[in-house]
Amino acid sequence: MSDIIRRDPRREWIARNRLHPLHDSVANAVQGEVRGPSGLLRKNPHQVGFIGPNGLKRIDRLKGNAVVGVGNKRSAANQEAVLPLHKVDNPDFYIVVVPDMVGGRLSGHDKDILGLAHTMVSTIEGNGAVVAVCFGESKETHYDLAGVDRLIHLSASEYEGFAPEARLTALTHIEAQLAPKHWLFPDSIHGGSDLGSRLAARLGERPAAQAWQVSGEQTVCRGGGGSLDISRQTPRILMLLEECGEAIDETRHEALAIEVDGISVSEPALQDKGLMDVDPSAIPLAEAEFILSAGNGIHNWDQFHKVATVLGATEGASRVAVDDGFMPRFRQVGATGTWVTARVYLAVGISGAIQHMQGIGQCDKVVAINTDAGCDMVKRAALSVIGDSEDILAELMLLAQARKKGSQEEQSDAA
């Protein structure tokens, strides 16, 4: 390209003429700096500012906040970097959090509990520090942003995987060393409630399980199979439900390591033999998280089963598909079949009889593939795709296979 700046009179004319039908596209296309014929920098006064909610034009004089753009993101990152550091020197007491660390990272549940620990610290007199006890290999890099004042990281191999007894031994050592004011565990299936119960039994403490409203004094926890709220004095050991507190997001923390020495782990009675390979199709429908469900609109059943395997979805079916003998009865979803709780329910060729809709009432996101845009399933769905299911499933399968391949390559690269 030559350096000569060329003008396009027609575009300029359109840009000037606000009534021209193409004005918007031309005016918006002009980004970055605009130079006049003499090479001087030109500002278009019509493009300054934005239209406010009441339809009036607003000009934002605060540079950096008005226009959402790259610069704004950068400034947000800068702000994060300068979050104030919360320092605890010579703490008077400790509150210990034992996060689940699913996949080696702090989960949302863990972060909520760390946040709750800080609110507890603030209601108790004295200078308290929040200690996180992490077992096994950790991939977490942001303990500081999650509110960890002190970190005990036990990465020895005996704590790896499923090792509740070794972990319990470690916790009893920490109890002796720090004498924490409170022990907080997530009340979760990932091991938090197991470990908490073990510690409570070992220390002879009466814990609060399924707690969800906790202050330094008072705890409200669920009892009676979820039918009661029990209010009681806050005990030393707590097992907390999800969303029991607000995660830390405005401060940085030291995450100073504390060393725990002299833990001797004896031979455990429970021997971990590893995870089993579970076929998604073997997961009970009511438990499944992602269901690919087939109805009357499916004609290519081989393809349907293949897609389910590739996507790793559990198969479901409408009553009609079951009645016609394409799917076994235990796969039937609906008021007369299984009530499902899947987070994502992908309904292919199901128009949505009322009993079916009742059965998927608890599903979070429903996706519909259907030829009829007016059917009930489309009305219920968060995303509906109108068209022939066979074509769309074929495309979906290609995408899933491509992704699988990609991730495999990535893994082999990493290795």
Next chain:
Amino acid sequence: MVIDWLPSILIVVLLALGVIGALRRISLWRAGQPEKVNLIAGLMAMPGRYLNDLHHVVERDKYMSRTHVATAGGFVLSMVLVIAVYVFHVEQKIVTWLLLGALVLMLCGAFFVFKRRLNPPSRLSKGPWMRLPKSLITFALTFIVLTLPVAGVLPEGFGGVLLTLILSVGVIVGLGELLFGMGWGGPMKHAFAGALHLAFHRRPERFGGGRSTGLKPAQLGGESHGVAKPSDFKWNQLLGFDACVQCGKCEAMCPAFAAGQPLNPKKLIQDMVVGLAGGTDAKYAGSPHPVRKTGKEPGKEVGHAKGGANNIITAGLIEADTLWSCTTCRACVEECPMMIEHVDAIVDMRRFLTMEKGDTPNKGSEVLENIIATDNPNGYAPSSRTNWSADQNLPVMKEKKQADVLFWVSDGAFDMRSQRILRSFVKLMKAANVDVAILGDEERDSGDLARRLGDDATFQSLAKRNLATLSQYSFKKIVTTDPHAYHCLRNEYADFDTEGALKGVEVLHHTTFLNQLVQAGALKLDTFKGGKVTYHDPCYLGRYNGEYDAPRDLLRSLGIEVAEMERSRFRSRCCGGGGGAPITDIPGERRIADMRMEDVTATGAELVAVGCQQCTAMLEGVVEPRPEVKDIAEILAGQLIEEVH
């Protein structure tokens, strides 16, 4: 005559053998449980029951009824006269001529039986039953020839020794079938057992045009519940099984059989006969219980079923799936010329499976557990029972204490489709200014489902609790949109109503009640302008309670001429939703609802009117395109002219 005494001796010997056989048969029935029956009154009423009630059923097939009258009438008359002439030697001319006449009548009848058997429909059993017309003809012919000399038509001693020998063989064959076979389990057993069955029937109310459809309560407590072995049946139930003529009318009507589910009511009754007499079903020569083509396992063909009076029925005699295939639609009972109670027997055996073995298939156990814990089959919160009527402004009995009409909402309250029916009905009642109230959250499942699934303990508990609730309030009528609840309230709760909660209370189905309102002019209705309409008779409204006319009257009041289906009124085909069949869900070749929808489509109707939420659900479950399905209350509510105040 050369050997004059031979026929007499043969008659006496065979008669004696027949009596011995009959006594043995009676002893088999006596293995059953005791049941009080008025023996004398029953025997006295028997001829009337035969000539009247049984004949009415047979009369539906004119050919067969005439044939049977000729054959059976001719036989009974000729047998009496044969004994008079050949045993007691009454030799008046008039008697012998009478005998000849009776024999000719029987011969004619037997000939028509023979003709039917030339190309029998599949529902008829073959085997010994194919022999029967020949034996009948042999008997009649033999005695005609034998009597001709006695009557003086032919000279005495005509034919000589050869003819005498031939005739003796004829006597043995004919009487062997008719007398010996009667007592020893041949096809003629039906005459002997059938006559006694009519005399000692477990539901005498059915005779003389009456109706008795409510199940008998199970005895709770004790070592066992329900019927595990043939000897657990009442003795007159066993007698009833023996009365079966294997005509296969039940088989032809059974929706489960037509759908290819493993139930053939005729075979079921014959299995019971095998059970009570002991042995195998190798001699059975009718259609078997259908077997799914895909899963043909050995041991399911005829000949493998073994049983005995004290053997567990479901261990070898019949498959449990056979019992669970039944929709309790009563089509078989309605059709049976011998008035055998198939449904009672099936539910009795289900009671054992559910209450003793805890073996209700598929969703059965879950549903029963829900009914026990929440008083509704789907486990909804009992406190949400009235949610559907939040916008209906319906008074609740707890506050109102009394009303003209108590609206029994039934479990349709939890189902979004059924709620449309309920709302329509409420709209109609409001338009007619009916003083109505509902029980609200105090209502419970009627127990219908639990009872049909064999859990009589739960049914009885629900019935007692419902009755206790009902007894607190005063009302003149109970109206319900659910024929199943209607049947329970009307026919089955009386067994437990010790406090008289339903005494003097009229229990009505909503179509009956609406028909009364329309007849009284309380509802203003527009004429219906849609297309062709047909009406599906719900089993629990029609066959169970005899209400065939009110729904049709209602449709007529809208100016609708009902395009009747081939199977309608008492022959209506079940939708497949009764007796817990959708819950036990026994696989077949087809779905019953699909077959019923084909019946509907055959009339060319665009709309099928129904009077039952269960039928609505089943028929709407048929894949579109299909005619629209609407409850009569919905159709009426759509045509209601609302007055503007």
Next chain:
Amino acid sequence: MQPNVVSLISIGRHPQSGRARRAEQDGRGVELGLKLAGEKLSVLHVGNPEEPVLRQYAGMGLPAMTVLKQDETADAVPALSDYLQQEKIDIVLTGVRSESGESSGMVPYLLAEKLGWPVVARVADIVSIKDGVAEVLLALPRGQRRSVTVKLPFIASVDNAAAPARQSAFGPGQRVRMESVNTHGEVDQIRVDWQEAPAKPRPKRLKTVKAKTAADRFKAATAKPQGGSGKVMKNESAAEKAKAIFDLLIEENVIR
């Protein structure tokens, strides 16, 4: 060798009606016990032997059950551990959490601590028992399983993922032999001070917007609320439609 198995049962509570029932997990515990020990399974309850719900457990085909008679307010653990110490037992099965009372799920842990046995939580199945070692499958979320071996005797809490309890039949339930043992429990003093109220529905967390400027806060407040009817794709190509679905699946993190 058939192991000596004890299933502990409690009075459940139906989540919808609040009525007493056979507890979901305890029922599964009995089912697992029947699988391991058959007719020899002992079933143990602490409380009132007259409780009709016990018959629902018995309806699973139990010839007999033992009830440690005790007041409802008393603590069940001392009575249980005394009783269990006397018997020669290989496996004790409980539910993860009771459906009534405190529902803390501590019973198996307290018993294990008292008896000095290992405890295995959230068992989906006990696959085999060989030479005094049991192979146990633990239930993990989304239907995943972990295999663990443990030496007898041990205590296991049975998860909802275990095989469902068989149907309870009326007849056997009525005929069960109830062996009632008198115990005296101490009243749970700590619990007396607690206040119990019907559970309040927990508020769902809203997406809070932490805006730095007035303009951002204003934007957040006036933004169109999400939800309403979903997105419908009609005329796009099949590939585009599939991509949209696939993106949603990735966004929801159901594809790995």
